[in-house]
Amino acid sequence: MxxxxxxxxxxxxxxxxxxxxxxxxxxxxxxxxxxxxxxxPKSGTRSYVTSAADTSKPQPITKVVGEQEARIDTTLIELNRVLGGGIVPGSLVLVGGDPGIGKSTLLLQLSAKLAETNHKVLYISGEESVKQTKLRADRLGVISPELYVLAETDLMKIEKAIEEVAPTLVIIDSIQTVYHDDISSAPGSVAQVRECTAAFMRVAKTTGIAIFIVGHVTKQGSIAGPKLLEHMVDSVLYFEGERHHTYRILRAVKNRFGSTNEMGIFEMKELGLEEVLNPSEIFLEERSNGAAGSTVVASMEGTRPVLVELQALISPTSFGNPRRMATGIDHNRVSLLMAVLEKRVGLLLQNQDAYLNVAGGVRLDEPAIDLAIAISIASSFRNQTTNPFDVVIGEIGLTGEVRRVSRIEQRVHEAAKLGFKRVIIPQKNIGGWTFPTEVEVIGVSTVEEALEVTLGG
Structure with missing residues (x-):
């Protein structure tokens, strides 16, 4: 006993x-x-299933046959980009996001796309019955005999179903509902989540079946359960967005088979999620011309250049300490750039409240947005409007210099494609590449030069 x-x-x-x-x-x-x-358990009573891979012997890496497996094309361009080119066979992918954001909708549409290309897909729901899943599939227009549906939470029965169907892709919705009989704690507990994820990892690695598991998130926005869960899987995808807005952003925060900086954008419609192939137009469509404090910047999201609008509002403070608020950009970076503007340019900002926002709900982390932030702040402080056909790119140092940024050619071509007339870039990035003929490229070395070009001094 x-x-x-x-x-x-x-x-x-x-x-x-x-x-x-x-x-x-x-x-x-x-x-x-x-x-x-x-x-x-008593010593020696617990056992694990041993796969054929467990009996192999160690061998030199030079003798390992390195044949690259073909990725599975999801036919969803945005999802392929985030995954690094498609689904890797035998991979374990964790998808997290707020309740009602569209995780199940995305994965059901993914199942339909693969089933339409003659891939067997097993969709296992622990939160809905088979009939409820069918109702949702009918609403999304998902009809394919290659899509198998199972409502089950017992890990042993799920493993048996995977063995019987032998699918290309398995979707577990969600990992917090699956339980192992050998563990007495409730489903969703740390022990259950850890053991069930380890079991799915063994299935994926020994059979070559790709498995997507849905993970609930805490109120802080992180995946519920132990941090070990994110270390075990091959990729971690976060599905972000406001439930009251139609746009959703899929980000890879971990990816063993691709970049972790990629971003996929979808729009939630009545018939499901629709891909947004040109996000720059979406982020700039409501931009008002002739407003002080508005600047467009070309930011890189992985391999994709995205044009977004930076907005700044500078007003005299009524408190002892002025407020500094930023949405979508680092608060500390804003304080640093305001100090540079005060010291190197002579703008008296120490008694001004500053509010900055990235339109569209995107978060920008790269230093190439520094110059656009500085120009937005100066524009609002002086109440001078910026040119609506300007795009600003550049990193700012503490001495006020504008430093070189990467992938400048892709950023400038994206601006030209959307009809902008001038692009202000670091002087060090001038040369070595071909400018688009329809756009004027201006190089600047300091913040003062950039303000002279954009605001006239």
Missing amino acids: AKRKTKFVCQDCGYESAKWMGKCPGCQSWNSMVEEFSEV
Whole structure:
């Protein structure tokens, strides 16, 4: 008879304790310790299924046959870009996002696309019945005999179904509903999520079947469960956006088979998600001309240049300490650039409130947006309008110099494609490449030069 033990496990980080504590010592979160029961088996009683790969012998890497497996084309251009060119056979992909954001819709549409190209897909739902999944599929127009549906939460039965169907792709919606009989804790607990994910990882690596698992998120926006979950999988995708807006952004925060800077954009419509192939037009379509504090910047999202609007509002403060608020960009970077403008250009900003925003809900992290931020701040402070046909690119140093940025040619061509007339770039980026004939490229070396060009001094 196995001995039954009681322990308290943090549901955020997996920290274990013999007694309950209000604050987790591991992640410092409050009221996250939950009582769990575990049975300690006798020595030698627990066993694991051993695959053929486990019996192989170590061999020199020079003798390993390195044949590259062909990726599975999803026929969704945006999803292919985020995954690095398609689905890698035998990969384990974790998809997270807020409730109601469209995770299940995206994966059901992915299932339909693969089923239409004669790939067997097994969609396992732990949150809906088969009839409910069919209703959602009918609404999205998903009809294919190659798409198999199963409503199950028992890990052993799921593994048996995968063996019987032998699909190309398996979708688990969601990992928090799946449970293992050998673990006494409730579904969704740290132990259950960890063990079930490990089981799916073994299935994916030994059979070559690609598996997508849906993970719930906490109120802080991170994947629920232990951080180990994100380390185990091959790729982690976050589906972001506001439920009251139609645009959704799919980001890869981890990808063993591609870039982690890629971004895919979708629009939620009545019949499901539709790809947005030219996001620059979307982010600039509501831009107002002739407004002070508005600047367009060409930012790189992975291999894709995206033009977005930066907005700044500078107003006199009524407090002892002026406010600095930023949405979509780093707050500390804004404070640094305001200090450069005050020291090197002579703008008196120490008694001004500053509010900055990236239109469209995109987050920009690269330093190439520095010059656009500085020009937006100066434009709003002086109440001078910027040229609506200008695009500004450049990094700013602490001495006020404008530094070189990468992939300048792609950024300038994107601006020319959307009808902009001038592009202000670092002087160091001039030369070595061909300018588009329909756009004027101006090189600047300092912030003062950039303000002279864009605002007339």
